[in-house]
Amino acid sequence: MLAELLAAIPAERREVFVLTQLMGLPYAEAALMLGCPIGTVRSRVARARSSLIDLLKDTESDSTTAGAGAAA
Numbered sequence: 573m574l575a576e577l578l579a580a581i582p583a584e585r586r587e588v589f590v591l592t593q594l595m596g597l598p599y600a601e602a603a604l605m606l607g608c609p610i611g612t613v614r615s616r617v618a619r620a621r622s623s624l625i626d627l628l629k630d631t632e633s634d635s636t637t638a639g640a641g642a643a644a
Contacts, residue, residue: 585620
């Protein structure tokens with residue numbers, strides 16, 4: 573499920589999210605690796621988190637709605 577959610581967000585957000593949140597790289601190190609300012613890494617991680625939360629809520633909502641329809 574995580575792979576599906578990650579695949580649904582833009583590549584530049586996915587890349588910094590994986591590097592910093594899943595692989596544990598410090599933001600400064602990720603910025604050096606990617607050749608961008610640390611502020612860019614911070615904003616991309618924040619946007620990735622927000623996108624993933626929204627996608628997860630949508631997924632939960634869809635499964636709840638599907639479950640309610642099956643029960644009726």
